[in-house]
Amino acid sequence: MKFFPLSIILLFFSCIQIVQADVKNIKICTPVWEYYTQKDGTGLYHDLWRLIFQSAGITLDIKYAPFKRCANAVNEKKSADYDVLTAGYSSTGTITPKWHIGVDLLSVAYTKNSVDKWTDSSLLENKRVSWLRGYDFDTYGIVPKSVKRQELNQIKSGIKKLASGRTDFLIDYDKAILKIIKEEELGDKVDIFSNVLKGPKYYMIFADTPKGKALAKIWDDGMEQLNKSGKLQAMYKAAEDPAY
Structure with missing residues (x-):
């Protein structure tokens, strides 16, 4: 020593x-x-x-x-x-x-009527899943590694992709998602499972x-x-x- x-x-x-x-x-x-x-x-x-x-x-x-x-x-x-x-x-x-x-407590937005109910994160397997660039949810075990990752620069663009069927799910925080759905008047096209993913x-x-x-x-x-x-x-x- x-x-x-x-x-x-x-x-x-x-x-x-x-x-x-x-x-x-x-x-x-x-x-x-x-x-x-x-x-x-x-x-x-x-x-x-x-x-x-x-x-x-x-x-x-x-x-x-x-x-x-x-x-x-x-x-x-x-x-x-x-x-x-x-x-x-x-x-x-x-x-x-x-x-x-x-503490990450995340919500999952989806195209209305495309999913019956939330079960667990396995629902996202092999699906197109969008989130903000750099968050690396798949790296830290928050979502399955099999997701087809689609990075976003803005949540607003992800909500619009959901509404037009160009992505299957979007992950972010509850307040942010709900605010944009309201602002863009997309409540008839996009729905949300609130606070279902804990990271x-x-x-x-x-x-x-x-x-x-x-x-x-x-x-x-x-x-x-x-x-x-x-x-x-x-x-x-x-x-x-x-x-x-």
Whole structure:
């Protein structure tokens, strides 16, 4: 076993403290999600960031971009374009904090009268199934690997594909699907099985850098304080989000 001098160990921990103390801003890459990360600064996740980071004197630098672009930017730690992806599954090459930001509870939209009832995810086997680009539901076991994956840039285009019979199912979150069905007046053509697919927890995914490590620690400390105070549960309840 190799031992290190006490002076080196102390220097290592002092460097971590300096990095954490020197964190002045956080560069967040996120898609625009209604009720969570709206461009006007409203939404549950914006509220969390203000409470945890901004109240600690850290400036929020938010870039809105498609999910896959954000994920690639955070995973490419050499570029250091962003410090964190808003919501992703735990993966190698990045830092996953202790406290999650959400739990996947997904709804399945389908062409009206094409399905009698929901049984389980086996209903999707060998079917054309659409979801937003980068979500990788088939990779994480949320849907069978045999699905014929059709990636979307926007949920709206997927709803229209359902209405015209160009896809069999669409997976996303209940509020988002119902809102578009209503806006596009497609309630006579598209129906929905609400909250039938449960996936894993998802997290703020931090870049594997010294700054990313410091920010992940600040996130965990802040979430723990919100949890102890009861404010975390109140915020998620107000947003009708079952993650807490």
